[in-house]
Amino acid sequence: MNPRAFSFLASAEGPWQILSNVAVKGAPLASAARLNVLDSYLPALPENAAWLLRGVTSNSRYVTDDEKRELLAKQAPIGRAECTRAALIPIRKNAAWWDLAQSERRAIFEERSHHTRASLKYLPAIARRLHRCRDLAIAEPFDFLTFFDYQQRDSEAFEELVGQLRRSEEWQYVEREVDIRLAR
């Protein structure tokens, strides 16, 4: 198994309580009480579970050397004990995005949408782990699963960050997005 694979399983069990589950764009995900985050690839939906999303962490795709150094210097890992709030945001981008050349995707992502620059402002308070799903052998309904965790006092900062990204040019290429908020 790929050691960078993760599974997000929604059911009646798990350490995270699902506070809200909102379809921002496109089809919703079924409602469920709790979420379990597993650091492995779960091959099939267990009985009585609501849904299962899977992804693999990978190398960076859009950052420059300087941006990468700044991210590494500032970011915190997922899982700090004091982080009792979290969000799982599955996203699918449209065919027009994937048809763009790398240089054009980079220009939209950073030069015009400031994805990394906006996120750096909220480090290390808001930790982020990006899982990619588009190139898995078994097709997934989303291209990315981003998992964030933070302290309750940083909830407003998280809304700011998410709002800023959703108003960006990059987000015009998002064709499906669900926003799941969690507490433990």
Add this chain to the structure above:
Amino acid sequence: MNPRAFSFLASAEGPWQILSNVAVKGAPLASAARLNVLDSYLPALPENAAWLLRGVTSNSRYVTDDEKRELLAKQAPIGRAECTRAALIPIRKNAAWWDLAQSERRAIFEERSHHTRASLKYLPAIARRLHRCRDLAIAEPFDFLTFFDYQQRDSEAFEELVGQLRRSEEWQYVEREVDIRLAR
């Protein structure tokens, strides 16, 4: 299943005769008589098969707008009837490569190694399809599988292309490479 998934199965059967199977760097692959190229993800090695490699075609990662336009204008698809020669070249790059930022990988790949520029010279004679394996849920032994096909008369041109790429700075990051030549 992901419609972009492919499997390369070496055994006693298949349309391609394996002419040679050389470990360029690192561990070799077991010898076999023939290769089958399947446009689906084969979940397990069939009985009596020598080996199975799997990958998924995906969006471009290093090209500019101009390079992408030039590639699309010149390239031919895999599978032309007159292409009776082919090559499968599985490659794994080292951790140092994957730790680089996107901008640094691009600089090595194109500004300093001229990967795309060198390949463009051989289009449309040499067709190429790149399959990525690094982010599959079930870990694969390689990061990339590149499949090429061409007419017998272009065999020397293919040697030139492969030789040029192997002498590049990019190739210093290759930690395992096998070169499999095929005929039908």
